[in-house]
Amino acid sequence: MAEQEKPTANRLLKSLSEESWRTLSPYLEEDELRHRESITVPNEPIEHIYFVERGLLSVVAPGPAGRRAEVGLIGYEGMSGAPAILGLETSPLDTFVQRPGSALRIRRENLRRCVQEDHALKESLLKFMHIMTTQTAYTAFANAHGRLEERLARWLVMYHDRVDGDELPLVHEFLAMMLAVRRPGVTEAVHNLEGHGVIKARRGNVTIVNREGLIEKAGGFYGQPEAEYNRIFATQPETAKV
Amino acid sequence: MAEQEKPTANRLLKSLSEESWRTLSPYLEEDELRHRESITVPNEPIEHIYFVERGLLSVVAPGPAGRRAEVGLIGYEGMSGAPAILGLETSPLDTFVQRPGSALRIRRENLRRCVQEDHALKESLLKFMHIMTTQTAYTAFANAHGRLEERLARWLVMYHDRVDGDELPLVHEFLAMMLAVRRPGVTEAVHNLEGHGVIKARRGNVTIVNREGLIEKAGGFYGQPEAEYNRIFATQPETAKV
DNA sequence: AGGAAATTGTCCGCTAGCGTACATGACTTC
DNA sequence: GAAGTCATGTACGCTAGCGGACAATTTCCT
Structure with missing residues (x-):
């Protein structure tokens, strides 16, 4: 077969x-x-x-x-x-x-x-x-080594690998729990990544805009x-x- | 057999x-x-x-x-x-x-x-x-969650589990590498643990004095x-x- | 003993991220 | 369309730990 x-x-x-x-x-x-x-x-x-x-x-x-x-x-x-x-x-x-x-x-x-x-x-x-x-x-x-933004980027790419499409339904609170960090920390990191144009964030949603750029933002922690x-x-x- | x-x-x-x-x-x-x-x-x-x-x-x-x-x-x-x-x-x-x-x-x-x-x-x-x-x-x-001192305590107990005796030949530099932290940070944490009487530190050596106390210092991360x-x-x- | 090397102690300013609180905005429900 | 709930934005003081440098000490080697 x-x-x-x-x-x-x-x-x-x-x-x-x-x-x-x-x-x-x-x-x-x-x-x-x-x-x-x-x-x-x-x-x-x-x-x-x-x-x-x-x-x-x-x-x-x-x-x-x-x-x-x-x-x-x-x-x-x-x-x-x-x-x-x-x-x-x-x-x-x-x-x-x-x-x-x-x-x-x-x-x-x-x-x-x-x-x-x-x-x-x-x-x-x-x-x-x-x-x-x-x-x-x-x-x-x-x-152990990664900064919050890098870990977030890594995680988003790993999520992206496993689903269809670029729209990831996610709220900051949940991301904070997964990464074991503080929720406003996630908000800030999301803003930074969005500022670099690699994602686009809306309420309850993160859209991957530039996957390669996001991987770079993961600072070598992905892959x-x-x-x-x-x-x-x-x-x-x-x-x-x- | x-x-x-x-x-x-x-x-x-x-x-x-x-x-x-x-x-x-x-x-x-x-x-x-x-x-x-x-x-x-x-x-x-x-x-x-x-x-x-x-x-x-x-x-x-x-x-x-x-x-x-x-x-x-x-x-x-x-x-x-x-x-x-x-x-x-x-x-x-x-x-x-x-x-x-x-x-x-x-x-x-x-x-x-x-x-x-x-x-x-x-x-x-x-x-x-x-x-x-x-x-x-x-x-x-x-x-993700542990403070340096807690992680160090956890690691020492795990080491202790796996060897005979209470004398652990260890230098701070090496501990820093294992825990992925800065060497002087280890020195400080070692002092704190020693101050609480759970270990005794000499050059190139950490001795477990109070294992139960050390486990407590690990803040729930051991076990x-x-x-x-x-x-x-x-x-x-x-x-x-x- | 004397010098070299390894190990530890200490200090500095700095930054990431914390804990907390609260305000704003967006969507939902009735 | 008013009220309520959920999600996000933001601010503030605080702490752990960083990065780097350097001094003090102990041990090793000759």
Whole structure:
């Protein structure tokens, strides 16, 4: 089966071999991703694993005093709940719908069964897990070194990668939470980026005007995990055709 | 084989089933961990995977302008080069010896063969990979929210977890690099912690005086990945006996 | 012992971003 | 179209930590 024929927009699923797809597909069901819906609750059993088709998931590390920081962003290129591949029931991290859309989902037990009988499937999914780890590592890096404006720019580009179109429905308050900074700080940084003409901001919306310029504004903090994704999934024969 | 009998101090290896140990052990060779030795070079083939027995490895994300930030710390509880389990040849991250010691190491191709024929072995090692991801996620969290003193305290406790004794041979310059902060900032934070009597600092050395107090000084940033490790590896029958 | 090197202590002005509060503007609801 | 809610703009004093420089100290090497 050529990947174009697989009835999904998920890049990870599309990269699977025909056989792996046959293993998995009977258990996949279409599901809507509703705004702010919780996909996995920290330390509670993961029920479903989601292969995103449209929309965005955020993975967040919850800490003391209700503080949180985003450690991962998942779009149509990936899946939620990676620990489930390893047979783990839970994870301390929190995953929720950040931008509504849709996904193919599978029950944890079924995924578990699939990856146990289909080794190649397991390998593919684990490779995505590596990408997520890389993303998290570079988020730690950016948090340590990056200025607010750079981190914001990085984040906007990462968001842009994962959705159609240049209009990102976002409010400052939410950005502040994701970046673990103060809301007026975001307002100021948005103004600066807009002043440089790389984005255009309206109430509840950021539009990417000049993606390349925005990447420059990210000051070198964008790109490493993305390069890793392309490196790894480009060597899969099924994606090489894209 | 009771785990106590396995000739290794590595907690991950000790947690393996008798069978998995038999799969792996023929390929393991003792190796010295020399100070600052490079264990894996970013984007170059991983040659060996190290199961640490004594000493410490640091995993670092290298970024533009020679900037770097630590995203993982590995002692006798873990292993280096997790991506190799997945069949990946390389990783963008850097691993080096932070504190000299010794390890059992295995060639990447051999590890790969072992995990392909021994499913349970693969599962165990992958579970450690999950721990590393969790550690990285909470490093990102601490980098985003924590003050320098809190991050330093967290780091010292994590170091303390992974070595024998309370004497940590450390210079401020190095701590500054790990935490991605300015060296005099470390000096000041060390003084503060010493002023509270939780550590004692001498040239090239930090001694843990009051571990519990130090954890408090970490302001809630220490503990989540460690809890996850204990949760996951305590359910392994082999470690339950310890 | 004497000089070199490494490590730590300290100081300066500076900046990013905080915490807080409040005002303005925009969209929604009835 | 009035009231209410949500989102954004802005201001102010404050603090942590920066960048850089330099001095003091300890250890190492010869």
